[in-house]
Amino acid sequence: MKERTIVTGRLTIVARDRGGRAVDVRAFANAITDVGTQLLARRFAGEELGRPSFAIAVGTGPVAEDEDKQARSELVAEVDRVSADAVADDKKVTVSATLPPAPETQALVEAGIFITVAGGSENVLYNFVSFPEVNRGANMELTLSWDIDFA
Secondary structure (H helix, E strand, O other): OOOOOOEEEEEEEEEEEOOOOEEEEEEEEOEEOHHHHHHHHHHHOOOOOOOOEEEEEEEOOOOOOOOOHHHOOOOOOEEEEEEEEEEEEOOEEEEEEEEOOOOOOEEEEEEEEEEEOOOOOOEEEEEEEEEEEEEEOOOEEEEEEEEEEEO
16 A cells, blocks of 8 residues: 655635725645755754744746746745744645735735744745736735645
């Protein structure tokens, strides 16, 4: 019998108007980066101890279609990064954050979770996703929720 654990992730972006009403919901699969996988391996080996901190970043790209997204270590054109909460539930971790309205419209096409390990010496782009334009404007906030499944 052969058993495997596969780590997958899915980003959901919810755009809300100033009244808190969801006006757009989109979901995208993502790639775990090579440096993200290396960070997991070091944590299992006990080389990275303590509670990490999380941030979600978004950018305006552009991202090449044929790019090896797992080789990423940063966003192409990061425009915002906010602290994120991580909550574990059985075999899943959800990392989420809300971006406030932007002073002017931004056409977002990329996002990622950055993990800072205890001591703060390393800031790792754990996963990355590129997607069709999601506009962020002065009248809406965006909630980004990443479900990371260990199944």
